[in-house]
Amino acid sequence: MKSKVLEVRDLTVHFYTYAGIVKAIEKVSFDVYMGETFALVGETGCGKSVTARALTQLIESPGRIVGGEVYYTSDKGRVDLLKLSEEEIRKIRGSEIAYIFQDPQSSLDPLYTIGYQISEALYVHKRVENLKDGIKKAVEILRTVLMPDPEKRVSNYPHEMSGGMKQRATIGIGISNNPKLLIADEPTTALDVTVQTQILDLIKDMKERYGATVILITHDMGVVAGMADRVGVMYAGKIVELGDVYAIFKKPLHPYTQGLLRAVPNPLVKIERLETIPGTVPSLINPPEGCRFSPRCPLASSICREKTPELVELEDGHFVACHNVG
């Protein structure tokens, strides 16, 4: 039995906007096992990034985590990350749990060299005694992320690098403290196709080298097929299906997952957006009653419009939230 690094329970985040309360994610629950790649997949706006950020309390006003628990197990024991103080969670974030975001531009500070930024990440978490030692270590880290000419690149500013190099640098910052859990939010979406493959290979490589656990966020089923061990499919702020990657691709149970896969006849073909399912994603201010997918679902009946289906385990490790399956 594999051990659990994360146990996410009923995680709920709302945004208090002038237009109303955006119920961005509602009672999201999933586990992440040690050493695996867990993918969160779904259309734009379904709540993937909010989920990823909420795991370490990275939700800013007007957003608020209104419910749930995120149990994190390390050699120091098991804690609910949502109960930690700002200072305690900051210690974990960037060291044990690191993020790689979609846009390397926004994760890098234009005013400092890449070497300085890696060095600072190391210094803040007390991996090096001073920033100068950090710069030396930064060259090694840049070499690990296969940055060309790391001795030279270490003194580059972000604007002196290509998009792919910048993403390598942010991965370098991400892995600088040997994180146990790496959360990659669409790490390749902003990059050219060839660079995308290289960066995904790099993440795989880092994972193997350091035995890290990865949460990968993507809207691309091809990326899921190539990278994930297990998959959570999100729709309109909820997880609708959860299971082993083979089960999800071979025997998708939820009509939404089936739609997603029909939209990608060959999972190895890259597509930009999963928008081929008829209808549009519902408003999260006034989400549909009952199952949130019911307005778009070919199988929807009256119970679907009245009662929210629970996520239940139908087969070993394969969960689905649908009144029509089971």
Ligand SMILES: Nc1ncnc2c1ncn2[C@@H]1O[C@H](COP(=O)(O)OP(=O)(O)OP(=O)(O)O)[C@@H](O)[C@H]1O
């Ligand atoms: N600051 C905010 N204020 C109001 N609503 C927000 C805010 N941030 C996110 N949301 C809402 O939360 C919902 C989930 O957003 P999220 O960014 O998690 O989606 P996503 O699945 O990551 O989409 P994408 O694939 O486009 O990155 C969206 O409906 C969005 O409008």
Ligand code: NI
């Ligand atoms: Ni996102």
